[in-house]
Amino acid sequence: MSFLSTFLTRERLVQPQNTKLVTVTLGVAGGLWVAWGLIRRTIHTLHPAFLPGEPNPVLLATPFENITSRHEDDDLAHVEEYDVVIVGGGTAGCVLASRLSENPNLRVLLIEAGKSDLTLLHSRIPATCTELIHSAVDYGLKTVPETNMHNREMSWPRGKLLGGCSSINALIYHRCSSSDYNEWGLQGWAWKDLEPYFRKAENFMPSPAWPVDWSRHGKGGPWQIRYPSFTSPLLPAFITGCNGIGVSTVPDINHGQAGMVGVTRLQTFTDSESRRSSAATAYLTEDVCRRKNLKISVGMTVTRIITQSTADGKRVAKGVELASGPHTPIRYRVKASKDVIISCGAVHTPHLLKVSGIGPRDELTRHRIKVIKDLPGVGANLQDHLLIPMTVNTAKGTSINYVSKPLFGLKLLAEWLLCGTGLLGANCVEGAVWMRSHDDPEVVDKIEDLTSAAREPDMEIISIPGWFKDMGKTSATDRNVDQWTLGQIPLRPSSMGKITLADSSPFSPPVIHANYFSSESDRQISIWAFKKSCDIVKASGVFKSWELPKRADELNDDEILEFLKESANTCYHPSGTAKIGAESDSGVVDTNLSVYGVQNLRVCDVSVMPRILSGHTCAPIIAMAEKFANMLKGEYGSVEV
Ligand SMILES: Cc1cc2nc3c(=O)[nH]c(=O)nc-3n(C[C@H](O)[C@H](O)[C@H](O)COP(=O)(O)OP(=O)(O)OC[C@H]3O[C@@H](n4cnc5c(N)ncnc54)[C@H](O)[C@@H]3O)c2cc1C
Numbered sequence: 001m002s003f004l005s006t007f008l009t010r011e012r013l014v015q016p017q018n019t020k021l022v023t024v025t026l027g028v029a030g031g032l033w034v035a036w037g038l039i040r041r042t043i044h045t046l047h048p049a050f051l052p053g054e055p056n057p058v059l060l061a062t063p064f065e066n067i068t069s070r071h072e073d074d075d076l077a078h079v080e081e082y083d084v085v086i087v088g089g090g091t092a093g094c095v096l097a098s099r100l101s102e103n104p105n106l107r108v109l110l111i112e113a114g115k116s117d118l119t120l121l122h123s124r125i126p127a128t129c130t131e132l133i134h135s136a137v138d139y140g141l142k143t144v145p146e147t148n149m150h151n152r153e154m155s156w157p158r159g160k161l162l163g164g165c166s167s168i169n170a171l172i173y174h175r176c177s178s179s180d181y182n183e184w185g186l187q188g189w190a191w192k193d194l195e196p197y198f199r200k201a202e203n204f205m206p207s208p209a210w211p212v213d214w215s216r217h218g219k220g221g222p223w224q225i226r227y228p229s230f231t232s233p234l235l236p237a238f239i240t241g242c243n244g245i246g247v248s249t250v251p252d253i254n255h256g257q258a259g260m261v262g263v264t265r266l267q268t269f270t271d272s273e274s275r276r277s278s279a280a281t282a283y284l285t286e287d288v289c290r291r292k293n294l295k296i297s298v299g300m301t302v303t304r305i306i307t308q309s310t311a312d313g314k315r316v317a318k319g320v321e322l323a324s325g326p327h328t329p330i331r332y333r334v335k336a337s338k339d340v341i342i343s344c345g346a347v348h349t350p351h352l353l354k355v356s357g358i359g360p361r362d363e364l365t366r367h368r369i370k371v372i373k374d375l376p377g378v379g380a381n382l383q384d385h386l387l388i389p390m391t392v393n394t395a396k397g398t399s400i401n402y403v404s405k406p407l408f409g410l411k412l413l414a415e416w417l418l419c420g421t422g423l424l425g426a427n428c429v430e431g432a433v434w435m436r437s438h439d440d441p442e443v444v445d446k447i448e449d450l451t452s453a454a455r456e457p458d459m460e461i462i463s464i465p466g467w468f469k470d471m472g473k474t475s476a477t478d479r480n481v482d483q484w485t486l487g488q489i490p491l492r493p494s495s496m497g498k499i500t501l502a503d504s505s506p507f508s509p510p511v512i513h514a515n516y517f518s519s520e521s522d523r524q525i526s527i528w529a530f531k532k533s534c535d536i537v538k539a540s541g542v543f544k545s546w547e548l549p550k551r552a553d554e555l556n557d558d559e560i561l562e563f564l565k566e567s568a569n570t571c572y573h574p575s576g577t578a579k580i581g582a583e584s585d586s587g588v589v590d591t592n593l594s595v596y597g598v599q600n601l602r603v604c605d606v607s608v609m610p611r612i613l614s615g616h617t618c619a620p621i622i623a624m625a626e627k628f629a630n631m632l633k634g635e636y637g638s639v640e641v
């Protein structure tokens with residue numbers, strides 16, 4: 001009360017005239033500031049290289065002088081030349097740029113459509129990653145109405161910033177089953193080929209509270225992997241529940257041996273101060289950015305791959321065309337003497353290939369795109385994981401629902417900033433269990449065995465110690481109630497979708513047909529996992545009542561399926577849309593990641609995986625990019641392991 005009265009008294013002391021003057025001055029200054037911001041943005045959009053000394057959007061990149069020209073024109077004379085041009089500064093792109101530019105004689109350009117991730121607090125704080133979904137750094141894509149999911153247009157978050165999805169994702173470090181890679185049957189991409197690169201990427205920091213076998217992890221790599229310092233009482237409850245239904249505890253699921261089943265605590269990519277270690281923060285450090293032979297261009301979207309015909313009738317990728325946005329008529333060009341590498345992710349890689357004339361002939365012709373190479377596999381073979389949550393009410397003091405109370409949030413922020421500890425440093429997916437439906441005699445005849453080997457899983461269930469619905473975009477109905485969410489992730493779906501074009505514009509959102517739940521087996525395994533989740537909860541010792549859905553353990557299979565269709569979302573792992581494989585088998589690239597029919601054009605990102613993995617895709621693509629960088633160094637004549 002006394003604070004309030006002081007405030008009121010002070011207010012009255014201000015002379016009315018002065019108030020007016022101050023208001024007018026502030027108003028004019030504010031208006032000018034806003035106007036200048038608008039003018040600057042307009043100039044940037046039209047001509048990013050125009051204002052010298054501006055930090056963005058062409059961060060660290062040379063202005064591409066005298067390379068503006070007309071759209072259809074493929075003239076590359078007088079265009080700035082690099083040896084390698086990497087399109088997409090996402091998860092794979094950052095690794096490639098960093099590793100390739102280790103050779104000082106190789107001129108590398110990395111082009112990213114989004115901006116830097118460094119100033120983005122929600123990206124740095126692990127626990128707030130869901131804030132980035134539907135934000136300015138998310139492409140904000142949606143699927144078409146999914147016929148088996150109540151015709152919902154489902155959100156598909158994709159990171160649009162340096163580090164790509166690794167800068168907005170849930171930070172779960174998982175290498176997936178060794179047999180997943182062996183199942184691909186590809187020369188050079190088996191588990192034994194990739195395992196050294198998982199280690200090379202990694203700097204593993206062990207936790208005294210959860211001892212694991214160090215020797216299986218990497219030390220001294222750029223990517224920081226550790227256990228978060230915070231855990232809730234629901235982690236031990238989850239482990240008890242899983243043990244209670246006969247699943248044993250595995251200290252470290254990233255063990256790389258055959259038989260990746262069991263319940264475990266999850267490792268995350270966070271550094272010693274509990275900040276996110278994204279592909280950008282790990283691989284594009286200040287030292288790397290200072291390299292004279294590496295240029296990083298942000299805020300620039302590649303609109304087309306430029307190819308030319310050689311004398312003997314072959315097609316060769318010669319460079320790319322880029323623009324700062326859809327509204328500027330100005331296009332920039334850049335030349336690549338060795339390779340153009342596409343690392344735009346599973347949605348945008350097929351999109352860019354298609355708008356550049358590389359894809360299924362019918363579709364390209366329909367959109368009046370000149371066919372450079374008829375390649376039916378581009379955009380096909382789309383596979384994704386679902387994440388289907390169920391929520392229960394638990395014993396008092398077990399969950400973290402209280403964090404959304406505003407004052408508590410401030411305390412946590414202070415703790416994270418000052419000490420690098422506490423709940424904000426944790427990704428809030430504490431534990432996970434990997435299971436095999438085929439060990440359950442009751443369902444073997446209903447569910448296809450699509451596991452990558454005997455003893456490998458087809459289901460994962462993650463433990464989130466609070467309310468979690470709609471990808472974390474809705475908050476708890478009651479913050480004072482303790483809640484717990486188990487999210488099932490069917491790992492080996494047989495449903496497949498595709499990425500197609502809306503039109504020929506590189507800026508139009510690609511059309512996503514996820515085609516979830518299109519097979520009976522995919523539906524049956526989710527019903528099975530729903531029942532398993534109920535069993536885990538009941539065996540956990542903290543269960544109080546069902547919340548979402550109510551009466552969960554009394555529902556029949558049809559009712560369960562209805563619930564699953566309503567509450568499922570993507571688990572953000574789209575893969576396979578430019579797969580490694582024979583051209584006759586809808587392959588897009590060969591085992592050297594070279595695009596069929598277009599020389600000097602490579603693809604390296606999640607889209608090259610021919611079959612979706614039994615887990616999370618970030619660590620696998622980092623290892624694959626590490627391996628590919630080394631392959632390229634060999635091709636360019638400077639091998640180093
Ligand atoms: C919300 C979310 C949570 C996830 N959680 C996890 C997790 O906990 N653990 C895990 O292992 N995996 C997780 N994943 C999946 C994982 O992050 C991705 O599979 C992986 O990062 C994809 O890497 P990428 O290199 O293929 O593509 P991306 O990282 O998406 O990179 C593509 C980049 O290309 C850029 N780009 C696209 N088109 C153009 C263009 N035309 N010109 C210039 N640049 C362009 C994009 O802006 C982007 O930066 C999650 C993903 C999301 C979205």
Ligand SMILES: *[C@@H]1O[C@H](CO)[C@@H](O)[C@H](O)[C@H]1NC(C)=O
Nearest residue numbers: 065066067077078079080081
């Ligand atoms: C374009 O730039 C190159 C050097 O980057 C220069 O040699 C050339 O003369 C320039 N061309 C024109 C038309 O200005």
Ligand SMILES: *[C@@H]1O[C@H](CO)[C@@H](O)[C@H](O)[C@H]1NC(C)=O
Nearest residue numbers: 187590591592593594634635
């Ligand atoms: C991949 O590249 C290597 C080395 O350049 C070459 O020996 C091999 O034949 C290539 N493989 C394919 C499938 O083209």
